[in-house]
Amino acid sequence: MAIVDNIGTALSGSGGSVILTSVDKLVDWSRGQSLWAFPMGTACCAMELIAASFNKFDFDRLGTFPRPDPRHTDVMILAGTITEKMKPAVKLLYDQMPEPKWVVAMGNCTVSGGIFYYDTYSVVRGADTFLPIDVYIAGCPPRPESLQDGIIQLRELVREESIAPGKRHERKTLLPRKGEGAGDAL
Amino acid sequence: MSPHDVRHHLAELSPQLDARISDHFEDVVIEVGSANLLQTASELLELGFDRLGMVTAVDTGDDFEMVYRVTSRSLSCSAFVKTRVGRIEPRVASLCPVWPAANWQEREVWDLFGIHFTGHPDMRRILLPEEWPGWPLRKDYDDPNVIRRPDYI
Numbered sequence: 001m002a003i004v005d006n007i008g009t010a011l012s013g014s015g016g017s018v019i020l021t022s023v024d025k026l027v028d029w030s031r032g033q034s035l036w037a038f039p040m041g042t043a044c045c046a047m048e049l050i051a052a053s054f055n056k057f058d059f060d061r062l063g064t065f066p067r068p069d070p071r072h073t074d075v076m077i078l079a080g081t082i083t084e085k086m087k088p089a090v091k092l093l094y095d096q097m098p099e100p101k102w103v104v105a106m107g108n109c110t111v112s113g114g115i116f117y118y119d120t121y122s123v124v125r126g127a128d129t130f131l132p133i134d135v136y137i138a139g140c141p142p143r144p145e146s147l148q149d150g151i152i153q154l155r156e157l158v159r160e161e162s163i164a165p166g167k168r169h170e171r172k173t174l175l176p177r178k179g180e181g182a183g184d185a186l
Numbered sequence: 187m188s189p190h191d192v193r194h195h196l197a198e199l200s201p202q203l204d205a206r207i208s209d210h211f212e213d214v215v216i217e218v219g220s221a222n223l224l225q226t227a228s229e230l231l232e233l234g235f236d237r238l239g240m241v242t243a244v245d246t247g248d249d250f251e252m253v254y255r256v257t258s259r260s261l262s263c264s265a266f267v268k269t270r271v272g273r274i275e276p277r278v279a280s281l282c283p284v285w286p287a288a289n290w291q292e293r294e295v296w297d298l299f300g301i302h303f304t305g306h307p308d309m310r311r312i313l314l315p316e317e318w319p320g321w322p323l324r325k326d327y328d329d330p331n332v333i334r335r336p337d338y339i
Contacts, residue, residue, distance in 0.1 A: 085315050118335035121322050122314060125333075 031074075031100070032159040034063045035151070038073035038097065040090060043080025045107035045141040052144035064151050070096040075154065077147075078131075081109040081116060082124045094131055102134045102158065103127070104150055111136050189263040192233065196265075199229055213255075214265040220252075220278050223269050227254075227284040234258045235265060238281070241291035243299045245325045249273050250301055254281065254288075271301060280306035298323040 037059075039049050052059050053066045067073045070093045082090055094103070105127050108114030113125035127133060134157060137150040193207070193214060200207050203226050206217040218226045240255040250271050257264040271278050280303035281288040292303045293312040300321035303309060311318060320327055 084318075085313065118333055121327075121329045121332050 028159050028161055031161075032155040034065070035075045035102075035155065035158065036065045036067045036073040037075045037077050037104075037151075038070050038093070039066050039068065039079065040076050040093065041079045042082055042086055042090070043109065045079035045109070048141045048144055048147065049077060049079040049106065052147050057144040057148065059148070059151070062148070062151065062155075070094070071098065073097060074100065075102045075104060075151075076131075077104045077106055078110040078127050078133075079106040079141075081114070082127055083122050084124060085122070087124050087130060090127070091130060100161075102154060103131050104135045104137065104147075104154060105133045106137045106139075106147055106150070107142055108138060108140045111138060114140060189261065192258075192261055192263055192265075195233060203229070210266065212263070214263070215268065216265060217268045220269045220271055223252075223267070224279040224281065224284070226267060227281050230256055230265065230267070231284050234260045236260070238285035238287045238291075239264075241281075241288055241295060243295050243301055243323075245299065245323065247325060250276050250299060252278055252295075252301070256285070276301040277304055278302075279304055282306055297321075300324065 039046065039053075041049055051057060059066070064075075070076070074097065076094055076097060078090070094101070105111050109116060109123070110127045113120070113123055116123035117125055124130070135150045135154045137146050139146055142150075189212075193209075196205075196207050196214060196216065199205070200216075203218055203222045205222065205226060208215045208217075216226060216230075235256040235258045237257045237259065238254065239257055240253070242253050244251040244253060250273065252269045252271060254267040255264060256267065269278065276299075278301060280292055282292070282303075283305065289307065290312060292306055293308070293310060295301050296303060296306075296309060297311040297313050298321060310316070314322070320329070322329070
């Protein structure tokens with residue numbers, strides 16, 4: 001756990017709300033300014049993700065820096081279809097990322113299974129069945145601009161978050177899951 | 187050796203291998219019994235067919251048809267080798283000793299059709315998880331997790 005998390009725990013315990021708020025803002029602002037992204041490209045969306053990193057779209061200028069090592073990053077960008085065989089590998093890489101961490105689901109396949117939702121035996125129907133997703137980006141594939149917008153929204157979200165425990169935002173899944181009603185009818 | 191000579195040579199070999207030779211556009215199609223498959227493959231390699239491009243299977247409903255496509259760079263021609271295997275515990279000889287490229291492709295056929303290749307060095311699933319039940323590309327495969335597409339889409 002990072003040292004800032006310890007500060008958060010210590011200060012919220014002693015009732016130091018004024019100091020905590022200031023530290024909070026500073027830490028969250030700086031976290032939001034520099035999100036290092038782990039490009040988890042499993043299929044064709046990875047092409048758009050690669051295009052986003054290079055000179056035409058250039059995500060570096062927004063402080064989003066691709067780093068192909070889960071231990072150095074704090075955002076996982078899931079780009080592409082996730083198969084049942086790939087699922088354990090994705091989970092393992094997510095587990096290797098240090099806290100705090102966020103996940104962006106890029107493209108229809110990672111959001112819900114996309115065109116593989118029906119009549120397919122090997123595709124995971126949405127990454128949110130096994131990972132907590134913060135930002136969903138629809139598209140098949142989404143343009144780099146959409147990804148950019150998604151990253152900007154994630155930065156807003158990170159800035160709002162507090163280092164104090166219990167103040168993290170809630171993650172909700174998009175589609176109803178098996179046994180939750182609407183999905184069963186199909 | 188011209189493509190014509192290749193056909194002639196194969197026609198000479200066919201009684202020995204109990205094979206049926208036919209043409210499919212530019213390609214030669216060689217249909218053999220599964221017992222003679224390995225020998226046919228060796229003969230083809232000797233003839234100059236040095237590249238195994240594709241291994242696949244077809245579920246015809248009654249049985250499986252194995253399809254191999256081999257090409258020869260020196261002879262500038264290609265051939266299909268076909269053989270049929272029964273539906274219950276299908277087994278066919280592995281062609282890895284002849285063309286090492288068969289290794290992963292035969293694993294894929296094992297993975298999706300459940301056809302066992304005898305003499306294969308590493309007969310495991312390749313695309314699906316090890317514990318997967320059934321063989322998805324068979325016509326009679328049914329998976330309870332598959333969501334069927336509704337008619338209105």
